Amino acid sequence: MINRHSPDDRRPPQLSKKMPPLELHLSLPLLTIFALLALSASSDFTFPSFTSLSLRNFTFLGDSYLRNGLIVLTRVAFVPSSSSGSAIFAAPLSFFDPDSNTTASFSTHFTFSIKSPSSNSYGDGLTFFLSPDSQTLGSPGGFLGLVNSSCLTKNRFVAIEFDTRQDPHFHDPDNDHVGLDIDSLESIKTADPSLSGIDLKSGNSITAWIDYKNDQRCLLVFLSYTDQKPRKPLLSINIDLSPYLKEPVHPGFSASMERSTELHLIESWSFEAFGFLPVRPKTQPHNVSDSSVIGRPSILVSGSRSKHHKRLVLGLGITGPAFFCAVLVALGYVALRKRRKIKNVKSFKAEIMTGPREFSYKELKNATRGFHSSRILGHGAFGTVYKAYFARSGSVAAVKRSKHSHEGKTEFMAELTIIACLRHKNLIHLQGWCIEKDELLLVYDYMPNGSLDKVLYSELPDEWTLLNWTRRKNIAVGLASVLRYLHQECEQQVIHRDIKTSNVMLDGDFNPRLGDFGLARLMDHDKSPVSTLTAGTMGYLAPEYLQYGKVTEKTDVFSYGIVILEVACGRRPIERDPSNQKMVVHLVDWVWGLHSKGNIIETADKRLNGEFEVEEMRRLLLVGLCCANPDSSMRPSMRRVLHILVNEADLPVIPRVKPGVNFSDSLPLALEDLVSKCEEGEEDEDEDEDEDEDEEELRSPCGVLCKIRVD
Known part of the structure; x- marks a missing residue:
């Protein structure tokens, strides 16, 4: 908690005439700085921990938040992810006295820890900074949450970086280093924390002391695993910071990671400023008050005043009632809208x-x-x-x-x-x-692990091991279970209509959670299918749904089959042919083709490195083909699918050749009414801009010409 004045109190703090005995020992310079900083905030504060009462003192930006007495600067991620966040002291602190042309010195110490659930996945580190901008939030990765990647010179700051990853772009000397940064992430000077026996990525609590002595033009940084300040500094820099502290600044912390799992925590923090010279009284060259200047009064002509008065009375007589009526009408309209709302x-x-x-x-x-x-x-x-x-x-x-x-x-x-x-x-x-x-x-x-498609199609090798065979099989069973519930166990049947990997979320244990019911429809059991405007995602839409727009549980079964094939094969529903980029390949056609040759196991995701039960994989692939059968009458119910996956029912016979479906030449819906969201996944949560994707024309399995995006 703040020792003296809350930064939210906008009134100048008043020094008590009856000071407690402890405060009688404060030196005159320290009392002077409190008087000078009264209009902005107290410059001396301590947070032994961070409670809910601390929230009013901080601005949290990006992924930072308060949890269990700690400031967490980056998101908790058990899979490689990108994140940046900053926690900034809300009230500005003044370090410069223009009257005495003096800059205050400061001393701060804080305890932090950098942890990672994976020994091979580290982030980029954290910083302590002083900035005139209270909305300082930078990009993830080597930008340490301090600098915007699109505008490297935008943010102004004086920062001490505790960097845990070497970034050649900023001329980092090695992975672990401590450095001084001023308006740039190219450090003025760095030091190796191992010289003090410190490993920044150890996960242990580390206490840092940062002292700036303005009279000596010297900045010192100390590190220790204990609360005892070392005698010898890790980093010592002879530098004058006064040019960068002329205007009020906000102290704070920032951190970032990019495609990693590093967690950055601030456990406690103390800050103190000192060293102002006594303020010289201001002198006035002339003893003239502002009120001593007399303005010349305006002169009014009596005739013009009388005419003006008559015109004013006439104008008020006409406009007054009209204005009153207009106000009544406006109030009535507002009241009516509010009542309707x-x-x-x-x-x-x-x-x-x-x-x-x-x-x-x-x-x-x-x-x-x-x-x-x-x-x-x-x-x-x-x-x-x-x-x-x-x-x-x-x-x-x-x-x-x-x-x-x-x-x-x-x-x-x-x-x-x-x-x-x-x-x-x-x-x-x-x-x-x-x-x-x-x-x-x-x-x-x-859902901490995001969507299924993000993990399934990650380009990071570290993430491939996250979806092992056991988890993939659990995802298939979990989705079958929830679809059986929606189709057959609810009071009214629920047709989801938009089952795809980006709508399957993964909780902390990688259990599947189906979401996004924006397209779902309620139907009474045993009722006729309902024709509706076609909507969904290309590649997951059943042929009869594209043709007739009829909603049945079998449309969900088809989409489920596509998802299961994705989980087993690690390929998207529609992809470019690696040998011919102008051609596209349907996942169902590809799997069915190898099934017809008796080589369906060859479609298994190569990233599994063969670490799966062959018969279980064969069963899962055949279930996917059975559900994705173009002939809806041949698709099983989700109840039967679940029984097959848990070995409580036998697989139906899957034809060696993919069945065909014949449709009427005349469509019941106009082509312009066949709407499909041609997307292959949700936008990445950590990307600032979408990647450009090529569009190609492609005929769907039912012959409808659509535009899709293909990676």
Whole structure:
């Protein structure tokens, strides 16, 4: 907690006339600096730990948040990920006195730790900085959350970096080093922490002392595993920082990682400024007050004043009643709109179940840092998903924000009313919802391992081992279980209509969680199929659905079959032919082709290195082909699929040659009405910009000409 004055108190602090005995021992220079910094904040504060009361003193940007008394600067990631965050002291501190032309000295010490769940995956490190900008947030990776990769000279700062990865771009000497950075990540001077017996990546608590003595123009950095300050500094630099401390600055911390699993924690922090000379009293060259200047009064002519008065009375007589009527009409209109809005909200609330709670818009806005771009996890069919941190409870959630407040209400209502009453271990749990300020928001459990497609198609070898055979088989069984629940065990049958790897999320144990019910439809059991506008993702759409737009449980079964083949083969539904980039290959056709030759096991993902049960892999691949059969009548129910996967039922006979389907020449829907979201996955949560993708024309299995994106 702050020892003297909270930075939120905008009134100048008053020094008590009756000072406690301890404060009588304060030196005159220290009392002087408190007086000089009274308008901004106390320059002397200590945080033995960080509690919820500390929140008012900090600005958290990016992925940083408060948890269990610690400041966490980067996200908790058990798979390689990119992340950056900063925690900044909210009130500015003044180090320069223009009257005496003196810059204060400062001393700070803090305890930090850098941890990684993987011995082979380290991030980029953390920094302590002073910056005039209270919104300092840089890019992940070697930019240490301090510098923006697109504008290296934008942020101004004086920083001590505790770097854990060598970046040749910034001329880093080695992996572990401590350095002084000023407005650039090319360090002015560095030192090897191993000289003090310190391993920055040990995961142990490390205490750092940073002392700047303005009179000696010297900066010292000390490191220790204990709370005893070493006698010899690790880093000593002769430098004058006064040119960089002329304006008030915010002290803070930043950290980053890129495609790694490093975690950066601040455990405690103390800061002190000192060394101002006594302030010289200001002298006034002339004893003239501001009020001594007399202005010349204006002269009014009586005739013009009388005419002006008559015109004013006449104008008020005409415009007054008109203005009054206009105000009444405006107030009535506002009241009517407010009444309708309240009525709509009440009607909206009545349509959902009582399970999920209602969040306030302010609560969700604060939890997502004003829906900041650094909190984006991905983009769904009907909105953007943000990471939300709720300081009061210390919990993390995912907030889905609808793209269109009016057009998206139908989809929003569908997702809310459907998922609110569903209960299954393989569904993403809905925590709550919000409809305020013409915004539609859903709050879900946060999935730390992201979506299935991100892990399945990662280019990092370290991530390939995360989806071993046991986990892949568990994903197939979990998805089959939840689809059986939706199709056959709910009071009303639920057709998801958008099953794909990017809508399958993975929890901390890599269990699958099906989400994104924006396209889902409720149907009564044993009712006729419903024709609807075709929507979904190309590559996952059943042929009869593309042709007729008819929604049945078999359309979900087809999409499930495609996902299962992806899990087993590690390939996307539609890919370029490696030997001919102008050609594309359908996953189903490729697997079926090798099945017809008796070589279906050759389709197994090579990244598994053969570490799987051959018969189990064969069964999974054949289940995928059975579900992705172009003839919907030949597809099994999800209940039978689940029984097959757990060896409680035999596989049906899979024909050696892929069956064909004949359709009528005349389409029941116009071609322009056949809408498909031609995407291959959600946007990466850690990328600032989407990668450009080529578009090619391709005929779907049913002959409908579509445009798709192909990697």
